[in-house]
Amino acid sequence: MALASGVRFAARALLRPWALLRGTTLGRTEPAAGGGGDGARRFGSQRVLVEPDAASGVAVMKLRNPPVNALSLELLTELVISLEKLENDKTFRGVILTSDCPRVFCAGLDLTEICGRNPAHCAEYWKAMQELWLRTYLSSLVLVAAINGACPAGGCIIALSCDCRVLADNPKYRIGLNETLLGIIAPFWLKDTYVNTIGHRASEQALQLGSLFPPAEALQVGLVDQVVPEDQVQSTALSEMARWLAVPDHARQLTKNMMRKATADRLLRQRDADTQNFVSFVCRDSIQKSLQAYLEKLRQRKG
Numbered sequence: 196m197a198l199a200s201g202v203r204f205a206a207r208a209l210l211r212p213w214a215l216l217r218g219t220t221l222g223r224t225e226p227a228a229g230g231g232g233d234g235a236r237r238f239g240s241q242r243v244l245v246e247p248d249a250a251s252g253v254a255v256m257k258l259r260n261p262p263v264n265a266l267s268l269e270l271l272t273e274l275v276i277s278l279e280k281l282e283n284d285k286t287f288r289g290v291i292l293t294s295d296c297p298r299v300f301c302a303g304l305d306l307t308e309i310c311g312r313n314p315a316h317c318a319e320y321w322k323a324m325q326e327l328w329l330r331t332y333l334s335s336l337v338l339v340a341a342i343n344g345a346c347p348a349g350g351c352i353i354a355l356s357c358d359c360r361v362l363a364d365n366p367k368y369r370i371g372l373n374e375t376l377l378g379i380i381a382p383f384w385l386k387d388t389y390v391n392t393i394g395h396r397a398s399e400q401a402l403q404l405g406s407l408f409p410p411a412e413a414l415q416v417g418l419v420d421q422v423v424p425e426d427q428v429q430s431t432a433l434s435e436m437a438r439w440l441a442v443p444d445h446a447r448q449l450t451k452n453m454m455r456k457a458t459a460d461r462l463l464r465q466r467d468a469d470t471q472n473f474v475s476f477v478c479r480d481s482i483q484k485s486l487q488a489y490l491e492k493l494r495q496r497k498g
């Protein structure tokens with residue numbers, strides 16, 4: 196797809212500073228835990244573990260950035276590279292995205308990447324966040340989110356960019372775009388993704404209130420597609436994947452692109468402006484103070 200190649204080009208341009216992968220083992224393969232079918236070999240990097248199963252054409256991609264899979268610049272970069280590697284390997288048709296950290300799927304943006312950081316770093320960081328959303332939202336693969344922990348803000352956006360979502364039935368695992376509770380706001384492309392998923396009125400209310408939905412409510416509002424006991428999340432995600440892979444790839448991919456291209460194009464047309472808006476917004480003294488206060492509150496809590 197032309198757009199995907201445009202995104203791929205953008206990803207390569209962004210990811211040229213391979214120094215970002217310092218300390219990772221991208222591309223290192225090792226036997227998958229528990230064998231994993233026909234000698235499947237895990238690969239990935241320091242913060243992303245990929246367990247491929249060539250026989251089924253499905254890979255499990257685990258976020259592994261303890262304690263809460265906060266989306267650091269490195270994690271964002273490693274996720275994009277791992278996803279691109281799977282997209283370029285025609286053995287794979289689907290990816291299950293899940294967490295290797297207990298109790299948390301993904302805590303959203305790593306606030307230390309924007310608190311007390313200079314505008315140039317904030318710009319680089321936001322471009323990486325844009326890239327991950329574009330890469331997942333437009334992926335030619337079937338992406339199933341196996342949400343095995345809390346999923347606020349940026350974590351919710353990653354889950355919403357997947358084709359479907361399975362959430363563990365634990366009241367502590369809440370999901371939603373809670374940015375207003377931090378004194379910030381979701382940019383238009385996060386809003387658009389929300390509206391495309393749960394509708395305008397539900398999004399309007401949930402965004403303004405910064406709602407974090409417990410599983411039953413998340414299911415009811417349409418934020419997730421299934422809520423299952425915690426020990427059935429991965430198996431249910433695999434069953435859901437099988438349902439999607441029963442459809443011929445080409446027809447499904449063209450349909451996905453038809454449904455999502457306009458939303459993605461809106462960001463692609465104004466990526467620089469969006470980055471500038473983000474930088475000038477988060478670098479405001481008042482916003483920095485809000486974010487610092489929020490981080491302090493988090494550090495004083497204990498899970």
Ligand SMILES: CCCCC/C=C\C/C=C\CC/C=C/CC(=O)SCCNC(=O)CCNC(=O)[C@H](O)C(C)(C)COP(=O)(O)OP(=O)(O)OC[C@H]1O[C@@H](n2cnc3c(N)ncnc32)[C@H](O)[C@@H]1OP(=O)(O)O
Binds near residue numbers: 345472
């Ligand atoms: C007008 C023009 C407008 C233009 C607009 C343009 C752009 C828009 C502007 C901004 C962009 C908005 C997008 C934002 C998306 C986001 O993702 S913001 C981040 C939101 N995330 C959260 O609110 C989650 C916060 N975390 C939690 O709620 C909990 O940590 C948890 C995930 C539920 C897990 O709880 P648990 O008890 O297990 O762990 P702890 O809370 O003890 O945390 C452990 C440890 O981790 C630190 N931490 C947690 N979350 C983050 C984080 N997101 N970033 C950085 N660090 C985090 C926490 O502080 C603890 O640290 P420690 O005490 O040092 O161990």
